[in-house]
Amino acid sequence: MEAVTMAKAINLSLRDALTHDENVLIFGEDVGALGGVFRITDGLQKEFGEERVFDTPLAESSIIGISVGLALRGFKPVPEIQFDGFIYPAFEQIVSHVAKYRNRSGVPLPITVRVPFGGHIGAVEHHSESPEAYFAHTAGLKVVTPSTPGDAYALLQAAIDDPDPVIFFEPKARYYLKEEIDTAARVPIGKARVAHEGSGVTVIAYGPTVSVALQAAKTAAAEQISLEVIDLRSLSPLDMDTVMASVRKTHRAVVVHEAPVFCGFGAEVAARISHDAFDLLEAPVARIGGLNVPYPPARYEKLYLPDVDRILQAADAALAYG
Amino acid sequence: MADVVRVVAADDPLRDLFSPAGELTAEGRSRLGLDAAALRELYRNMVLIRRADQEALNLQRQGELGLWGQFLGQEAIHVGAIAALRTTDWVFPSYREFGMAMIRGVDPADMLTMFRGLSHGPWDPRKYHFAPLAIPVATQVPHAVGFALGCRLKHSDEVVLSTFGDGATSEGDWHEAMNFAGVFKAPVVFLCQNNGWAISVPLSRQTAGSIADRARGYGFPGIRIDGNDVLGVYAAVMAAADRARQGEGPCLIEAVTYRMGAHTSSDDPTRYRTESELEAWNAKDPIARYRAWLEQQGTIDEGTVAAIADAAESAAQAMRARLTAMPTPPPGEAIFGRVYSNPPEPFLREREEFESSLEGS
Numbered sequence: 001m002e003a004v005t006m007a008k009a010i011n012l013s014l015r016d017a018l019t020h021d022e023n024v025l026i027f028g029e030d031v032g033a034l035g036g037v038f039r040i041t042d043g044l045q046k047e048f049g050e051e052r053v054f055d056t057p058l059a060e061s062s063i064i065g066i067s068v069g070l071a072l073r074g075f076k077p078v079p080e081i082q083f084d085g086f087i088y089p090a091f092e093q094i095v096s097h098v099a100k101y102r103n104r105s106g107v108p109l110p111i112t113v114r115v116p117f118g119g120h121i122g123a124v125e126h127h128s129e130s131p132e133a134y135f136a137h138t139a140g141l142k143v144v145t146p147s148t149p150g151d152a153y154a155l156l157q158a159a160i161d162d163p164d165p166v167i168f169f170e171p172k173a174r175y176y177l178k179e180e181i182d183t184a185a186r187v188p189i190g191k192a193r194v195a196h197e198g199s200g201v202t203v204i205a206y207g208p209t210v211s212v213a214l215q216a217a218k219t220a221a222a223e224q225i226s227l228e229v230i231d232l233r234s235l236s237p238l239d240m241d242t243v244m245a246s247v248r249k250t251h252r253a254v255v256v257h258e259a260p261v262f263c264g265f266g267a268e269v270a271a272r273i274s275h276d277a278f279d280l281l282e283a284p285v286a287r288i289g290g291l292n293v294p295y296p297p298a299r300y301e302k303l304y305l306p307d308v309d310r311i312l313q314a315a316d317a318a319l320a321y322g
Numbered sequence: 323m324a325d326v327v328r329v330v331a332a333d334d335p336l337r338d339l340f341s342p343a344g345e346l347t348a349e350g351r352s353r354l355g356l357d358a359a360a361l362r363e364l365y366r367n368m369v370l371i372r373r374a375d376q377e378a379l380n381l382q383r384q385g386e387l388g389l390w391g392q393f394l395g396q397e398a399i400h401v402g403a404i405a406a407l408r409t410t411d412w413v414f415p416s417y418r419e420f421g422m423a424m425i426r427g428v429d430p431a432d433m434l435t436m437f438r439g440l441s442h443g444p445w446d447p448r449k450y451h452f453a454p455l456a457i458p459v460a461t462q463v464p465h466a467v468g469f470a471l472g473c474r475l476k477h478s479d480e481v482v483l484s485t486f487g488d489g490a491t492s493e494g495d496w497h498e499a500m501n502f503a504g505v506f507k508a509p510v511v512f513l514c515q516n517n518g519w520a521i522s523v524p525l526s527r528q529t530a531g532s533i534a535d536r537a538r539g540y541g542f543p544g545i546r547i548d549g550n551d552v553l554g555v556y557a558a559v560m561a562a563a564d565r566a567r568q569g570e571g572p573c574l575i576e577a578v579t580y581r582m583g584a585h586t587s588s589d590d591p592t593r594y595r596t597e598s599e600l601e602a603w604n605a606k607d608p609i610a611r612y613r614a615w616l617e618q619q620g621t622i623d624e625g626t627v628a629a630i631a632d633a634a635e636s637a638a639q640a641m642r643a644r645l646t647a648m649p650t651p652p653p654g655e656a657i658f659g660r661v662y663s664n665p666p667e668p669f670l671r672e673r674e675e676f677e678s679s680l681e682g683s
Contacts (some may be wrong), residue, residue: 025475051475057505062498066463066471069482070416072447073472089494096458097465104443105454108663140661163350190666237666 001182007175008269009149010040010114011184013156014078014245021076024160026053028063028080028114037082038116038175060086064093064113067159068101069186071109076160084117084169085126098165099140108163112156115296116155117145118208118258119305120173124299129295130259132207136165136235142189143235145169147210149179151233162189171208190241201315202246202253204269206232209306210257218313227315235265240272247273251282252318256306261289283321286314334543334563336573344547344578346554364405364552365616366630368397368609371421373634374430377642378420378437382587386646387437392583393418396549398513398608401425402484402555406563413483414453414466416490418515426450430637430646438615440641440650459520460486460493463512467499469557470508470566481509481566483559485544490521491533500574504540509566511559512537512574517581522594537574549577550608580606653680 004012026041032055033041038087045053056063067077081087087094094113102108119128136143143257144159145165147150152170159166165187195210196217205213210231217227228246232239246255253273255266270285288306296304339350356364375392380468381391393400400421415422424430430443435441436455443454456462466484473480490496491514503510514533518525537544548554555577562573580603584591616622650656653675661667 057498058500059498059501061495062464062467062502065461066468066502067494069465069468069470070472072412072453072465072470073476075475076470077468092458092461093464094497096461097456099440101454102663103660105445105447105449106443106660142666151591159421190668237668238670 001180002169003178003180004149005176005178006146006149006152006170007038007040009153009181010156010170011042011044013153014041014044014048016183017078017157017160017315018052019042019270022162023074023075024052024078025052025070026078026080027056029058029082031055031080035292036080038172040114040170041080044158046155051289060090064090064098067113068109069110072107073110074179076110076112077211078112078114078160081113081115081183083127084115084131084187087115087131093134094141094167095138099138102164109165110160110163110252111165112159112162112168114170116172116175117169118171118173119301120208124298128301129233130257130290132167132169132235133259133263133265136265140165141236142166143169144189144233145171145207145235146233147171147174147195147205147207147231149177150181150185151187151231153183154179154185155189155233156214158187158189170206173208177211187233190237190239192230192232192234192239194228194242194246195231196227196229198226198250200226200228200252201318202230202243202250203311203315204230204232204243204253204266206235206279208258212306212308213256213311215313216308219308220312220315223246225315225319228244238268240276243269243273244276247277248280251277252315253281254286254288254311254314254318256288256311258305259290261287262292264289283318286318289316298304334545335565336543336575339557340545340547340554344545345555346548346551346557350557351553354560356554356556361616361621364401364556365433365609365612365622366633367401368424368552368612369404369630370634371424372397372402372609373638374424374641375420377433377638379583379587381642381645382437386440386666387434389437389586389588391418391586391600393421395580395582395603395608396515396517397421397577398552398612399513399549399555402552403485403513403559406485406556406559407481410451411481411563412451412453412466412469413485414462414469415455416459416462416486417455418487419455419485421497422485423450423452426452427643428452428639431648434641434645435648437550438645440648442658444582448593460490460496460499462486463490463496463499464502467503467508468508470503470510470572471506473499474506474569475510481563483511483513483563485513485515487520488514488516488518488525488528488533489523490514491536492528497584500536500540500572503572504542507569507571507593509569510572511566512572513559513561514574514576515579516527517574517579519581519585519591519595521585521589524595534574534576542572542574544574544576546576546578549579550606550611552608552612579608614670644654
């Protein structure tokens with residue numbers, strides 16, 4: 001297949017889901033005629049009709065709330081939340097009901113909530129956030145994020161096929177990353193991948209920071225420093241087996257995400273590595289991420305977001321430790 | 323604006339069943355089509371659920387339940403609404419609809435396990451077409467609308483009953499759901515049990531307007547009715563459900579009633595309301611009123627009344643016996659067993675660690 005962008009890969013994945021299962025519904029703000037503000041649902045309403053791909057009133061809590069009812073009625077809702085910073089009105093529905101309904105009633109809810117997330121797009125406030133830790137913290141939800149077009153296609157298929165709810169975070173700054181994809185490939189939820197093999201330091205990333213970590217690995221290689229990059233792909237469930245296999249080899253780890261380091265998802269990864277590999281570690285596990293401030297105005301975002309230099313500095317520090 | 327109001331009013335099947343004060347008219351009553359057995363069944367169900375409610379409070383007072391929220395005084399709504407639906411129509415309750423669930427066939431002892439600290443939701447909603455109780459106020463209303471939208475998309479003639487209290491009408495989810503229902507013409511009947519109090523806050527602090535009138539703003543009819551008249555509730559829900567079944571969209575029914583008990587067994591209503599208010603509502607008791615009417619019609623006699631009271635007593639004792647004899651399910655299954663359809667590996671490991679930590683303890 002020819003190379004496609006991640007945006008197109010998600011569009012194809014939604015299209016294939018709509019084709020293969022008549023119970024799949026797509027809805028949200030502006031997803032119909034417009035095709036979404038990022039055009040991810042482009043052409044889907046025209047092809048599948050207004051009963052399967054439709055615009056809703058502008059109310060995130062009920063976009064998720066009606067998903068619960070639709071799922072109980074036998075549908076597989078794939079609602080879109082327009083931006084990361086607009087998911088908070090739906091937080092109660094997601095945390096109190098979507099996550100807990102099966103535990104409460106025995107009825108599974110096959111809901112996939114799509115959320116463009118992360119920064120680096122020069123946007124105004126509320127359009128660049130990384131709220132993944134809030135959801136990963138909630139039992140009953142699965143939380144995934146792809147870093148490549150191929151994974152975006154396959155992980156979204158897995159999410160929609162899953163009988164339980166999945167929060168699907170799309171790294172919006174990587175929507176235009178292009179590669180050839182294999183639509184027959186399967187990516188199960190809960191399996192990390194080694195994105196780049198190396199031996200010196202393990203760099204653990206997900207979503208938008210995977211490409212930054214890969215760039216860091218390339219730069220480091222020129223200086224004879226070998227970084228292994230792990231793309232988590234799934235934050236919950238978390239594949240510590242893949243992470244630990246790498247750390248057992250490198251004895252050093254750096255976790256990278258865009259969200260603030262304080263209470264960020266990296267804290268969980270770092271704590272687990274520190275616990276499970278305490279005797280093996282040659283250096284403390286480092287965390288690279290956003291500062292503990294509200295996401296800054298766009299002119300400052302490059303200073304806030306993890307970049308190649310910060311990853312390399314952390315890797316150098318890990319190698320020089322002790 | 324006047325046009326909008328007129329359009330809605332012309333399309334309102336409920337209005338002419340009720341007087342401006344919300345009383346079911348004689349004409350409306352004559353159109354119900356309920357025979358004597360059906361009329362007695364409404365009485366029987368109200369007596370049954372009231373006795374079960376009292377027994378649940380007794381169980382709480384005796385330390386067998388951690389908490390109980392009585393629905394004393396609201397029996398006409400529980401019974402009238404469920405009787406007006408088909409058993410295939412789903413109900414999305416808030417947390418005080420124990421009586422509704424009982425009438426739908428959910429075992430009351432099973433239900434009480436929620437208040438005994440054994441379960442968060444003991445019945446299969448798909449079997450009884452009765453959603454789990456929703457504790458966060460108004461959050462179940464969008465679920466009802468989504469389900470109703472799903473019925474429309476499946477081209478089925480099911481309708482959905484969404485119940486909530488007066489306090490719920492202040493929540494954002496309630497307004498969002500009403501708006502969605504209007505826009506999607508969802509086959510849903512919104513039934514507000516306006517019992518005057520949201521814990522300690524009276525209706526006057528909840529809203530400056532009329533709950534029923536809000537429906538107009540969302541593009542569908544709303545009506546305020548006497549919620550202590552079981553036949554009035556039946557008539558209103560039936561008319562609203564028929565309309566929804568015919569594809570005409572939602573209605574909002576504000577059924578005015580009174581919470582005769584405390585909010586829950588942890589509450590103390592003497593701190594915020596008066597004895598005289600209680601006495602005034604006691605005079606409008608839905609069961610006594612209905613019984614007097616049935617007697618006046620010659621539809622029920624003393625023997626039947628006594629037999630129904632006996633049946634309610636036996637049912638309450640059976641509920642108590644079954645509940646107090648229930649074993650405590652093993653903790654691993656109880657707290658891990660229903661979280662995921664296909665539990666992920668790390669989750670299973672945590673369960674194993676938890677279960678092995680209990681061994682020998």
